[in-house]
Amino acid sequence: MQQVFRLERQRRGGGSVTVEVVYGITSLSPVAGPPEALLGYTRDHWGIESLHHIRDVTLGEDRCRVRRGAAPRVLASLRNVAVYLLRGLDIGTIAAAVRTIVATPERALAALNQPVSISE
Structure with a gap:
């Protein structure tokens, strides 16, 4: 320490x-x-925790019964992609975006047809 x-x-x-x-x-x-670096590390940690919270609570990862082979890792990757796409809808929270997609599934298909920019 x-x-x-x-x-x-x-x-x-x-x-x-x-x-x-x-x-x-x-x-x-x-x-x-130094203090600025420690604050940055703390913020980065919470950015990661935020994603895990969204996957666990909003997308039900903890309730998922899949436990064998590569399937849990594949499902986690698919949830990450879903979070990325839902954030791109500019609806607000991920939970609100999920509710919107459930109510209007055609928006999900429209979102998949949008060009994706990958920044480095």
Whole structure:
């Protein structure tokens, strides 16, 4: 352990502000892990957690009974593609996009016909 850090998060919603304080530890020295870098690592981690949350909660990955062979990995990849395509619909949340596609499946087919740009 090289450092201990304190991170304060504020969330605004419904006219109120919620403050959350979390603490972390790292093996990075203060030179290798200045505050800006630690904040970046924390944000990157939550970006990954966000995808897992969408797959688990919205797309029901945890309820999936597929457990053998390559099928779980294939289904996870398909869910990642679905999240990418749903984000491209500009509907808002992924849950709202799923509801929209369920109600109007023709939009899913239209979305698949759109050109895709891959940025590096």
